[in-house]
Amino acid sequence: MKFKGIIFDLDGTLVNSLEDISDAMNSVLTSLNYPTHTYDTYQYFIGSGLRNLVSKALPVSNNSQEQIETCFESMVKGYRETCTLKTKPYEGIVELLDNLASQNIKMAVFSNKADELTKKIATEIFPNHFDAAVGLSTEALKKPNPFEAVEISKKWNLKPEEILFVGDSDIDMQTAVNANMFPVGVTWGYRTQEELKNSGAKLVINSASELIDIL
Template sequence: MKFKGIIFDLDGTLVNSLEDISDAMNTVLTGLNYPTHTYDIYQYFIGSGLRNLVSKALPASNNSDKQIEICFDCMINEYREVCTIKTKPYEGIITLLDNLFSRNIKLAVFSNKADELTKKIAAEIFPNYFDAAVGLSTEELKKPNPFEALEISKNWNLKPEEILFVGDSDIDMQTAINANMFAVGVSWGYRTEEELIGSGAKVVINKPSELIEIL
């Protein structure tokens, strides 16, 4: 089947945002006199939304729902100001998007990052490439819930089977399966190839240009 559309995850797939996310959360933790974490640790906190990241970053002794909510608001405020300072596209991504755009492949972003921030980063770093950039608006619609992915396919007037879902995490692969889309894992993100394959990836690519071969 000829694939006609691609939905990309954002963090760890299109952009390396690890340092900006980590720096913002560590600023919040430092302000509360809580222990901070290294970039390597944050790598495993990313993927299930910033609220979940906040919960994982807080000390177990200060992890009440109220504290998570307070720190989440602080994290969003801090991250909003720094979310494109160190965040950059992975090598080869812009070339890939140019290639796909020239082929009239429909392109979208679906992230578990807050919707406001997903749209901000997509617009500033990738202007004019994507038909839609959808982030998290409510916890119920968080990946691996396929609702937003299926809404994108409806707006494109494409069958789910005609769409590649590209991501770097187990959650992305589960989302693709739940949406009946073709799951493509990327090895340059925040998870291992073994984890991606174990979570349902049909194929794992090692550089962006390999996506063209799938098409």
């Protein structure tokens, strides 16, 4: 089948945002005299939304719902100002998007990052590349819920099976399976090839240029 559209995850797939996210959360932890975490640790906190990341970063002894919400608000406030400070596209991504655009392949972003931040990063780093950039607006619609992905397919007037879903995590692969889209895992992000395959990836790629070969 000829694929006519691609939905990309954002963090760990299109951009390396690890340091900006980690720095913002560590700033909150430092302000409360809580232990901070390394970048290597944060890469396993990313993928299920910033609220979930805050919960994982907080000490077990200070992890009440009230504390999570307070720290989440502080983290997002700081991150909003610095979310494109160190965040950069992965190698070959801009060239890939330009190539796909020249082939009239429809492209969108679907992330578990807050909707406001998803749109900000997508439009600032990749101006004019995407038909839509959708982030988390309510917890009920968080990936692996396929609702937003299916909504994008409807707007494109494409069948889900005509769309590649590209991401770097088990959550992304599960979302693709749930949406009946073709799951493509990438190894340059925050998870392993084994995790991607075990979560439903039908194909795992090691460089952005490999996506062109699929199409």
